[in-house]
Amino acid sequence: MLLEVRDLRKVFKGGFVAVDGVSFDLPYGGSLAVVGESGSGKTTCARIVTGLEKATSGTVLVDRGAVQMVFQDPYQSLDRRQTVASCLDEVLAHHTDLPKVKRRSRMGELLELVGLDERHAPVLPRALSGGQRQRVAIARALAANPRLLVLDEAVAALDVSIQAQILNLLVDARAATGIAYLFITHDLSVVRHVCEDVVVMSRGRVVESGKVEQVLSEPAHAYTRKLIASVPRPGWVPARGVSRAG
Amino acid sequence: MTLLGLDGLRVEIGGRVILREVTLAVAAGEAVGLVGESGSGKSMTVRSVLRMLPAGSRVTGSITVGGLDVNRLDSAGLRRMRSRDVAMVFQDPRATVNPVRTIGDFLTEVLRDQGISRVEANRRAVALLTDVGVDHVERRMHQRPHELSGGLLQRVVIAAALATEPKLILADEPTTALDVTTQEEVVAILHEQRRKRGTALLFISHDLELAAAVCDRIAVMYAGEIVEILPANRLHEDARHPYTQALLRSRPGAVNPGSRLETIPGTPQSAADAPAGCVFADRCPHAADHCREVRPVLSPVDSGLAACHLLPNGVPHVA
Numbered sequence: 001m002l003l004e005v006r007d008l009r010k011v012f013k014g015g016f017v018a019v020d021g022v023s024f025d026l027p028y029g030g031s032l033a034v035v036g037e038s039g040s041g042k043t044t045c046a047r048i049v050t051g052l053e054k055a056t057s058g059t060v061l062v063d064r065g066a067v068q069m070v071f072q073d074p075y076q077s078l079d080r081r082q083t084v085a086s087c088l089d090e091v092l093a094h095h096t097d098l099p100k101v102k103r104r105s106r107m108g109e110l111l112e113l114v115g116l117d118e119r120h121a122p123v124l125p126r127a128l129s130g131g132q133r134q135r136v137a138i139a140r141a142l143a144a145n146p147r148l149l150v151l152d153e154a155v156a157a158l159d160v161s162i163q164a165q166i167l168n169l170l171v172d173a174r175a176a177t178g179i180a181y182l183f184i185t186h187d188l189s190v191v192r193h194v195c196e197d198v199v200v201m202s203r204g205r206v207v208e209s210g211k212v213e214q215v216l217s218e219p220a221h222a223y224t225r226k227l228i229a230s231v232p233r234p235g236w237v238p239a240r241g242v243s244r245a246g
Numbered sequence: 247m248t249l250l251g252l253d254g255l256r257v258e259i260g261g262r263v264i265l266r267e268v269t270l271a272v273a274a275g276e277a278v279g280l281v282g283e284s285g286s287g288k289s290m291t292v293r294s295v296l297r298m299l300p301a302g303s304r305v306t307g308s309i310t311v312g313g314l315d316v317n318r319l320d321s322a323g324l325r326r327m328r329s330r331d332v333a334m335v336f337q338d339p340r341a342t343v344n345p346v347r348t349i350g351d352f353l354t355e356v357l358r359d360q361g362i363s364r365v366e367a368n369r370r371a372v373a374l375l376t377d378v379g380v381d382h383v384e385r386r387m388h389q390r391p392h393e394l395s396g397g398l399l400q401r402v403v404i405a406a407a408l409a410t411e412p413k414l415i416l417a418d419e420p421t422t423a424l425d426v427t428t429q430e431e432v433v434a435i436l437h438e439q440r441r442k443r444g445t446a447l448l449f450i451s452h453d454l455e456l457a458a459a460v461c462d463r464i465a466v467m468y469a470g471e472i473v474e475i476l477p478a479n480r481l482h483e484d485a486r487h488p489y490t491q492a493l494l495r496s497r498p499g500a501v502n503p504g505s506r507l508e509t510i511p512g513t514p515q516s517a518a519d520a521p522a523g524c525v526f527a528d529r530c531p532h533a534a535d536h537c538r539e540v541r542p543v544l545s546p547v548d549s550g551l552a553a554c555h556l557l558p559n560g561v562p563h564v565a
């Protein structure tokens with residue numbers, strides 16, 4: 001296994017239990033979706049996996065040097081004073097043996113992969129739109145050639161055509177390099193498209209898990225059914241009282 | 247009656263064109279969805295309404311709210327508009343809420359600015375948080391932003407926007423950080439507020455189905471322009487602009503899992519580099535020579551308006 005998570009528990013100061021006995025596995029080259037309620041502990045789990053947060057108890061087995069993460073809010077994770085070019089070059093210099101000129105062309109490739117180009121290279125994050133920042137964060141994560149990429153709502157801020165380009169890119173990269181994804185998202189059609197397995201979280205716990213096709217076509221848990229019913233579609237009328245905050 | 251009127255709005259930042267020409271009217275009580283390419287200027291369009299553009303921006307064309315010219319407001323008028331008539335919910339809640347203040351302070355400040363007593367402000371803040379589905383409300387009031395998940399913090403921001411009972415809510419991807427069940431709750435709350443108080447809404451989203459469910463009309467942006475406007479309930483049937491059609495086809499739900507998603511060939515374009523004629527001409531499968539040279543204007547087609555030289559007959563109708 002590339003990643004083994006066992007009985008993860010996170011209690012924040014004040015005694016709040018954010019993650020309560022979470023276990024899952026991700027094989028080499030696998031693609032696991034984590035879906036679930038807002039506040040159910042998805043980001044906290046991801047931060048523990050990448051080593052940004054310490055678990056209160058439980059174990060995570062993974063080679064942390066081979067993990068990259070794209071954050072839910074890229075503005076927080078990009079250095080505000082660093083241009084796109086210097087941000088990407090720094091990662092390439094650190095994680096690859098490419099000489100300066102090769103790094104330059106690799107940077108061009110990476111930008112193109114995420115639908116950006118040379119014009120964005122000299123720019124600071126604040127001069128980019130939300131989706132453009134998100135794509136810089138994805139390019140930066142890919143620059144490090146990780147074995148495991150943790151994506152926390154990484155495609156939610158993209159319009160559907162650019163999202164399609166990034167999803168195709170993720171599918172291709174996995175086929176070509178065997179990179180694995182831990183994919184946190186609320187978009188079930190994205191889950192269907194990119195992931196093989198899924199865990200459904202609610203209030204700090206895993207309430208259901210299995211193959212994507214199985215879980216989404218025959219949801220066993222009431223929360224999973226509610227999740228599926230909340231997906232916007234033609235004729236859908238949003239109603240109150242369908243969810244509880246976590 | 248027009249509540250928000252944008253007429254020939256053009257924005258340049260440091261000499262670079264960001265919005266080429268945006269014309270859009272939102273009636274009192276109406277909900278308009280703004281969808282389109284990342285970087286096309288959706289956020290800048292709504293920011294210009296509150297005069298919250300980056301330093302060095304140059305704005306031409308007119309913006310009116312309730313008949314008042316926004317660009318002529320003095321600082322008192324601007325403050326009144328921002329704190330009373332128009333509320334804004336941003337894409338990233340962490341950029342909105344002061345990280346060192348408590349949630350309670352953030353919410354009650356808005357109310358106390360309107361001369362409401364501390365006790366009453368506190369009571370209303372608690373009621374608002376409960377209304378938008380925040381749990382453990384008393385504990386949340388004393389927490390700081392980093393102690394809340396992205397979704398919870400966005401609900402706090404939405405509660406703050408509702409607090410002033412505005413006439414217009416500008417919502418920039420308000421539910422992008424939320425799971426779908428919470429999203430359903432939040433858009434239902436927005437809907438309820440609109441029904442109760444006749445609040446108008448300008449709603450940016452990348453989820454076309456969501457925008458269609460929440461809004462009366464949909465405006466589609468590409469490279470600093472609105473290229474199509476149509477009734478939300480006709481989005482799938484009547485979309486006629488080649489860009490709108492391409493967007494609808496690239497949704498992951500539009501193909502079977504495992505097959506390749508359709509994308510738009512070429513690179514996304516900013517307003518600054520777009521051709522002189524139609525902004526979409528360089529990537530349009532149907533473009534003819536004069537598309538690159540002559541700018542098309544929004545003209546009636548089917549139930550809406552589209553800016554395309556090839557309409558009404560030239561673009562195949564794909565539902």
Ligand SMILES: Nc1ncnc2c1ncn2[C@@H]1O[C@H](COP(=O)(O)OP(=O)(O)OP(=O)(O)O)[C@@H](O)[C@H]1O
Pocket residue numbers: 012013016018036037038039040041042043044045072246392393394395396397398423424425
């Ligand atoms: N530093 C912290 N201190 C205290 N509580 C925290 C902290 N970080 C997160 N929490 C709480 O832990 C719970 C889980 O948060 P987390 O960010 O993991 O949720 P999530 O599933 O990612 O939600 P979302 O979909 O809204 O991003 C929430 O109730 C949140 O308020």
Ligand SMILES: Nc1ncnc2c1ncn2[C@@H]1O[C@H](COP(=O)(O)OP(=O)(O)OP(=O)(O)O)[C@@H](O)[C@H]1O
Pocket residue numbers: 126127128129130131132157158159259264282283284285286287288289290291300516
């Ligand atoms: N401070 C700035 N200085 C210069 N250019 C900027 C600045 N902020 C944004 N831009 C540019 O303005 C254009 C429009 O940005 P805007 O944020 O309105 O896009 P958007 O349609 O909201 O995109 P998204 O869907 O990704 O949020 C983008 O191409 C962006 O690069």
Ligand SMILES: [Mg+2]
Pocket residue numbers: 042043044072152395396397
């Ligand atoms: Mg999260």
Ligand SMILES: [Mg+2]
Pocket residue numbers: 129130131288289290337418
């Ligand atoms: Mg935006």
